Amino acid sequence: MNISNVVRALARVSLALTFVVIIAGSVVRMTGSGMGCPDWPKCFGYLIPPTDVSTLTYAEGRSYGAGQMVLRNDTLWVANEAITGTSLFNREKWYKYPKHDYATFNVLHTWVEYVNRLATVVYGIPVFLLALFSLLLLIKRGDWGVFLLATATVVMVGFEAWLGKLVVDGNLIEHSITYHMFGSIALVALLSVIVFRMSVAKLDARPSSVFTHSLLALAVLIFVQILLGTQVREHVDVIAKFESNRSLWVDMLPLIFKIHRSFSLVLLAVAIWLYRRSHQEPMIGQFRLAMLVLIAEVLVGIVLGYFHMPALAQPLHLFLGALSFGLIFYSWLRARFRG
Ligand code: HEM
Structure with missing residues (x-):
């Protein structure tokens, strides 16, 4: 081996x-x-979580393992020990789940x-x-x-x-x-x-230092943009708690959204410069792919920002953001160390 x-x-x-x-x-x-799942690493006290609320409903004659939960009067109850349900709910055998009061299935x-x-x-x-x-x-x-x-x-x-x-x-x-x-x-x-x-794999020749440094600069810019995006997302999370109409979310976002949006122009300017310059440099496959991913990322961002934040675009935006960072960072490693 x-x-x-x-x-x-x-x-x-x-x-x-x-x-x-x-x-x-x-x-x-x-x-x-x-x-x-209210608990961790198990889920409602089960290794494989329930598929039906009846599993979490207290019932006479049913066996409950230690740590397994039932939902009763909007409260999560955890079995102290292995027990079989009796006609009356015996509170001595159960304790209220202490970590939080979120009790829904x-x-x-x-x-x-x-x-x-x-x-x-x-x-x-x-x-x-x-x-x-x-x-x-x-x-x-x-x-x-x-x-x-x-x-x-x-x-x-x-x-x-x-x-x-x-x-x-x-x-x-x-x-x-x-x-x-x-x-x-x-x-x-x-x-x-x-x-x-x-x-x-090895590159045929060493890329110019201006190209190499610019790749690193783009990786740093994407990283900053990801952190800005995460700030936007923290606000989205707060807004989503009290406003279910997605088409209103973007208008309710603070200045950080506009900063995040405009910062894309800086990123794009550096990316376009790098792309044009790349024709004079040794070919790095990951860099070409990164350019496509970056364009797709900005397009998905535009869909989020101007087309009422469709739910599916959220994971896609996050994924493409992380992927574009990975590809540019890898391109820089290859350019810098000629790998
Ligand atoms: C290269 C450019 C971009 C990158 C790398 C990027 C990256 C990100 C990241 C990582 C998040 C956090 C996502 C999450 O935690 O779920 C985010 C959120 C967001 N971005 Fe971007 N973004 C870019 C461009 C844009 C553009 C151009 C727009 C709008 C015109 C935009 C609009 C948004 C919005 C609305 C959110 C909040 C989405 C949510 O809450 O799920 N982004 N961005």
């Missing part, structure tokens, strides 16, 4: 799954399913959140294996770089999971969405560097 090949494959799979997890998280938000919300959690667990597998195999690479070839990057990736995934759990537990940390987004972009960057280091 060639360890380099395994590390390369694991890094690619992990990077691809990072985008899947970003999309899954965004679908949770688009459908408002964040509280679909909506099968769509529960399953969207559950699938999101499954995606995260599946994501954890190649990331963990990547760290393990990078340790072997360190032992065999003394490759500290990949090992440290893979370790940082595991730590970052742990941080993201911890942040997600805090939000589910009802700890509303200010700007938690921004931190979460920051973590996702950091994961894209870390895994891109590993994929790059393990890659065997």
Whole structure:
């Protein structure tokens, strides 16, 4: 078994799954399913969550495992121990779920959140294996770089999971969405560097330094734009709580929306300059793709901003934003280190 090949494959799979997890998280938000599972890591105390509210309705003769929940009088009750339902609800055998008072069952919300959690667990597998195999690479070839990057990736995934759990537990940390987004972009960057280091492709010639620096500048600009977009989104979340009519949302947004929108012009100007310049530079495949993704991203942004914020455009906008960052960052790595 060639360890380099395994590390390369694991890094690619992990990077691809990072985008899947970003999309899954965004679908949770688009459908408002964040509280679909009140507890963590189980869901209403079950490994596989209920598909019908009857499972969460207290009934005589039914068995409940310790930790399983029932919905009663708008309250979530958790079984203290394994019990069988009697004709009267014995409050001594149950306690009120202490972490928050959100007590509703909506099968769509529960399953969207559950699938999101499954995606995260599946994501954890190649990331963990990547760290393990990078340790072997360190032992065999003394490759500290990949090992440290893979370790940082595991730590970052742990941080993201911890942040997600805090939000589910009802700890509303200010700007938690921004931190979460920051973590996702950091994961894209870390895994891109590993994929790059393990890659065997080489550019024919070294791109000019002005082109290389401009690629880095564009990656930084996209990162800033993503953080601005996340601020817009935090406001959208607040507005969505009291106004269900999507066509009114954009007009209610504060100045940050206009800043985010106008900042796209700066991005586009740099991207167009780079595109024109790229004809005199060695061909970088990821850069061409990034240009298409960036155009698509701005178009989806326009759809959000001028066509009443269609729900499907929300995860797409987030996904294309993260993807354009990843592709430009990777193009910069190739240009800078001639990979
Ligand atoms: C390259 C350009 C752009 C990038 C990288 C970008 C990125 C982002 C990101 C990452 C978010 C947060 C999404 C989320 O957390 O779910 C966001 C939100 C948003 N962006 Fe952009 N954006 C760009 C251009 C635009 C343009 C041109 C417009 C409008 C004309 C726009 C309108 C919006 C709106 C309305 C939101 C809030 C969407 C929501 O709440 O789901 N964006 N943007």
